[in-house]
Amino acid sequence: MESQSKNEEMDFKQTLFACYANIAIMEMRLYNNSPDYNRPSHKETLYLYSIWTLDGCTATDLVDLFDSSKALVSQTILSMEKKGYIVREKDPTDNRRQILRLSPDQISTITDELKLIDRAVMQLSSYYSKEEIEKASKIVLSLTEIMAEQAIRDTHRR
Numbered sequence: 001m002e003s004q005s006k007n008e009e010m011d012f013k014q015t016l017f018a019c020y021a022n023i024a025i026m027e028m029r030l031y032n033n034s035p036d037y038n039r040p041s042h043k044e045t046l047y048l049y050s051i052w053t054l055d056g057c058t059a060t061d062l063v064d065l066f067d068s069s070k071a072l073v074s075q076t077i078l079s080m081e082k083k084g085y086i087v088r089e090k091d092p093t094d095n096r097r098q099i100l101r102l103s104p105d106q107i108s109t110i111t112d113e114l115k116l117i118d119r120a121v122m123q124l125s126s127y128y129s130k131e132e133i134e135k136a137s138k139i140v141l142s143l144t145e146i147m148a149e150q151a152i153r154d155t156h157r158r
Contacts, residue, residue, distance in 0.1 A: 051100045
């Protein structure tokens with residue numbers, strides 16, 4: 001029984017890595033097949049997804065999130081701003097802080113990802129109920145949040 005549990009755990013780990021690989025493949029294919037090659041790099045895509053999902057995201061948040069240097073994050077933000085991917089806005093509650101947001105032009109760039117995701121979810125809905133899809137979504141999000149939290153805790157211990 002114990003070995004079966006380990007096999008199931010390994011299958012889940014392999015599934016998680018396969019999910020990550022599939023998202024990376026999607027991004028790589030979209031990047032490589034972009035007619036004007038105006039798509040963000042893989043690193044910039046990671047920044048964009050983080051900025052998009054973290055309400056009120058600042059450069060300091062990205063430094064902490066990625067355990068990176070301020071200089072590297074600042075350089076990446078400047079490059080992304082220059083390319084028109086992001087804009088800075090003053091924080092309405094603290095004028096010293098600048099909030100990072102996706103530029104309106106960037107929203108059109110991620111439309112390809114959103115269309116792919118919408119089509120995939122539509123296809124899934126023919127296999128699974130809405131409740132099953134919602135439960136799976138919560139599980140995957142919870143798992144990845146726990147992984148990120150553990151990585152953050154582990155790096156603070158060093």
